[in-house]
Amino acid sequence: AQSVTQLGSHVSVSEGALVLLRCNYSSSVPPYLFWYVQYPNQGLQLLLKYTSAATLVKGINGFEAEFKKSETSFHLTKPSAHMSDAAEYFCAARGGGNKLTFGTGTQLKVEL
Amino acid sequence: GAVVSQHPSWVICKSGTSVKIECRSLDFQATTMFWYRQFPKQSLMLMATSNEGSKATYEQGVEKDKFLINHASLTLSTLTVTSAHPEDSSFYICSASSGDNQPQHFGDGTRLSIL
Numbered sequence: 586a587q588s589v590t591q592l593g594s595h596v597s598v599s600e601g602a603l604v605l606l607r608c609n610y611s612s613s614v615p616p617y618l619f620w621y622v623q624y625p626n627q628g629l630q631l632l633l634k635y636t637s638a639a640t641l642v643k644g645i646n647g648f649e650a651e652f653k654k655s656e657t658s659f660h661l662t663k664p665s666a667h668m669s670d671a672a673e674y675f676c677a678a679r680g681g682g683n684k685l686t687f688g689t690g691t692q693l694k695v696e697l
Numbered sequence: 698g699a700v701v702s703q704h705p706s707w708v709i710c711k712s713g714t715s716v717k718i719e720c721r722s723l724d725f726q727a728t729t730m731f732w733y734r735q736f737p738k739q740s741l742m743l744m745a746t747s748n749e750g751s752k753a754t755y756e757q758g759v760e761k762d763k764f765l766i767n768h769a770s771l772t773l774s775t776l777t778v779t780s781a782h783p784e785d786s787s788f789y790i791c792s793a794s795s796g797d798n799q800p801q802h803f804g805d806g807t808r809l810s811i812l
Binding site for chain 2: 619689
């Protein structure tokens with residue numbers, strides 16, 4: 586069975602600072618991994634996905650994530666945070682039947 | 698592209714009534730749709746998976762008679778919460794995928810409040 590762990594339920598950064606949201610996965614086979622963003626009272630928007638091609642994946646809004654098999658990690662980064670990045674971020678792994686297993690989410694706060 | 702529309706976005710109703718939530722894929726054919734439930738400050742929990750023209754597959758612990766799912770066409774799935782009670786109040790989100798190896802695209806969710 587797959588599992589996804591997001592370390593840090595809340596992350597706070599200053600505007601312009603580096604954003605780092607952590608995600609570790611547990612899977613017996615190479616997983617397909619995703620990062621989604623959720624704004625209040627909205628559904629999820631796909632930021633980026635890893636599908637066993639390039640290990641460094643670039644997504645929308647300046648975000649990127651690096652798949653590291655040795656560390657079973659897929660951390661999300663953005664060089665410079667913007668106020669509009671404040672939201673809930675979910676890491677997810679895809680399993681059989683195209684089902685997604687989500688992490689518990691990380692609330693990103695961006696301060697002036 | 699890949700737009701999923703969910704309706705209604707908010708619904709408030711009395712205990713005992715049934716509520717229907719619609720999920721539509723606007724610009725692609727969704728062979729599979731997923732229904733999730735999200736409690737405040739928590740992650741998404743998969744309730745059921747529905748394939749067009751087939752019966753939905755429910756996750757363990759989800760009452761199929763309580764949460765009726767219909768996926769009658771490649772662009773529409775509905776979730777009906779039957780005889781809703783306050784404990785059914787939650788944020789319900791659908792997603793749609795055009796195939797096994799395709800990403801899920803999410804609707805904007807439905808906030809259900811049962812009085």
